[in-house]
Amino acid sequence: MKELRVELGSRSYPIRIGAGLLGDAARWRDTLGGRHVLVISNEVVAPLYLQRVTAGLGDRTFSTLILADGEAHKTLDSAAQVFAALAQLKASRDATIIALGGGVVGDLAGFAAACWMRGIACVQMPTTLLAMVDSSVGGKTAVDLPQGKNLVGAFHQPRAVIADTDALATLPERELRAGCAEVVKYGALGDAAFFGWLEAHADALLARDAQTLATAIAHCCEQKAGIVARDENEHGERALLNFGHSFGHALETAAGYGTLLHGEAVAIGMCLAARLSARLGRASAADAERLTNLLQRFHLPTELPPGSDAQRLLELMRLDKKNVSGRLRLILWRGVGQAEIVTDIPEASIRAALKN
Ligand SMILES: NC(=O)c1ccc[n+]([C@@H]2O[C@H](COP(=O)([O-])OP(=O)(O)OC[C@H]3O[C@@H](n4cnc5c(N)ncnc54)[C@H](O)[C@@H]3O)[C@@H](O)[C@H]2O)c1
Numbered sequence: 001m002k003e004l005r006v007e008l009g010s011r012s013y014p015i016r017i018g019a020g021l022l023g024d025a026a027r028w029r030d031t032l033g034g035r036h037v038l039v040i041s042n043e044v045v046a047p048l049y050l051q052r053v054t055a056g057l058g059d060r061t062f063s064t065l066i067l068a069d070g071e072a073h074k075t076l077d078s079a080a081q082v083f084a085a086l087a088q089l090k091a092s093r094d095a096t097i098i099a100l101g102g103g104v105v106g107d108l109a110g111f112a113a114a115c116w117m118r119g120i121a122c123v124q125m126p127t128t129l130l131a132m133v134d135s136s137v138g139g140k141t142a143v144d145l146p147q148g149k150n151l152v153g154a155f156h157q158p159r160a161v162i163a164d165t166d167a168l169a170t171l172p173e174r175e176l177r178a179g180c181a182e183v184v185k186y187g188a189l190g191d192a193a194f195f196g197w198l199e200a201h202a203d204a205l206l207a208r209d210a211q212t213l214a215t216a217i218a219h220c221c222e223q224k225a226g227i228v229a230r231d232e233n234e235h236g237e238r239a240l241l242n243f244g245h246s247f248g249h250a251l252e253t254a255a256g257y258g259t260l261l262h263g264e265a266v267a268i269g270m271c272l273a274a275r276l277s278a279r280l281g282r283a284s285a286a287d288a289e290r291l292t293n294l295l296q297r298f299h300l301p302t303e304l305p306p307g308s309d310a311q312r313l314l315e316l317m318r319l320d321k322k323n324v325s326g327r328l329r330l331i332l333w334r335g336v337g338q339a340e341i342v343t344d345i346p347e348a349s350i351r352a353a354l355k356n
Pocket of ligand 1: 127140262
């Protein structure tokens with residue numbers, strides 16, 4: 001097992017990464033607070049892994065809440081179900097929520113934990129690659145509205161992140177690839193050496209080689225932990241983690257939640273941002289192509305879906321949380337390993353980037 005830490009003073013927490021962690025409660029029970037535990041999962045993950053977790057809860061008073069699967073359920077209605085379950089459990093301020101699942105369960109459970117009695121502990125047990133390398137770390141929690149993704153949420157750091165790499169064995173191929181998009185993002189935005197490592201190890205990652213996966217997950221978590229420790233509330237550097245996301249979120253919303261996977265949308269979004277950067281003379285076209293090529297090695301989409309409506313996508317991008325005073329703020333690129341925050345891009349250039 002590898003342990004990293006997110007250093008945030010009294011709210012610091014461990015990220016534990018290793019094989020077999022879910023069924024080995026000795027490695028996570030210390031992170032639970034008081035008597036009450038609510039384990040939240042979904043109808044796909046629960047049959048696979050819930051029993052391993054509940055078996056480790058010892059004498060805690062616990063209940064489980066199994067939600068419907070998918071982004072379409074990352075809603076205020078699902079959050080209301082969590083609150084009802086917490087009320088039924090008589091959960092007090094020292095209660096813990098365990099989020100067992102991918103980013104959807106993690107974001108929703110974290111959001112509910114942030115709200116219940118103004119904030120209770122949440123232990124993230126991510127079961128997708130995307131959740132292990134990104135969503136479970138850093139305390140961004142949210143639910144979607146029909147008007148846009150993640151519009152209602154809170155910063156609420158988890159108490160711990162427990163990433164059992166064995167869980168990736170059952171992950172559908174398409175989901176593994178989508179997670180690889182976020183892995184590539186770390187290399188693209190701030191670590192050229194890691195980008196090169198990924199070019200050399202793409203096949204091993206796709207083949208789910210245990211050691212390669214563990215190395216990649218630890219590397220991404222280390223990078224994210226450092227950024228979050230330096231800029232918890234995204235006043236600066238943390239926004240770089242949204243490389244590809246302004247375009248990606250708009251594409252996801254336009255397609256209808258659940259049509260395009262988050263990682264797939266981010267893959268297209270990173271390519272659009274890189275090509276726009278190249279067109280603006282900020283990055284080289286060769287680097288943009290290198291990024292496209294690596295994403296294609298992971299069988300990820302790199303072009304706008306057919307029939308995309310540039311004007312509608314632009315309107316969706318105006319709702320992006322990174323915008324300031326009505327001005328679009330984008331994460332653009334200087335090339336492999338160098339993302340940058342930019343606010344003065346003419347809308348006409350962005351609209352052009354959104355055309356096939
Ligand atoms: N909070 C953040 O910082 C942050 C960062 C990135 C993404 N996100 C959010 O994360 C969400 C996407 O997360 P995701 O890609 O994990 O999607 P997801 O949670 O929908 O999981 C993907 C699919 O895999 C299934 N699944 C999960 N683990 C499995 C396993 N081990 N075996 C078999 N099936 C399994 C799920 O039930 C689901 O059908 C989005 O809502 C996105 O907005 C949040």
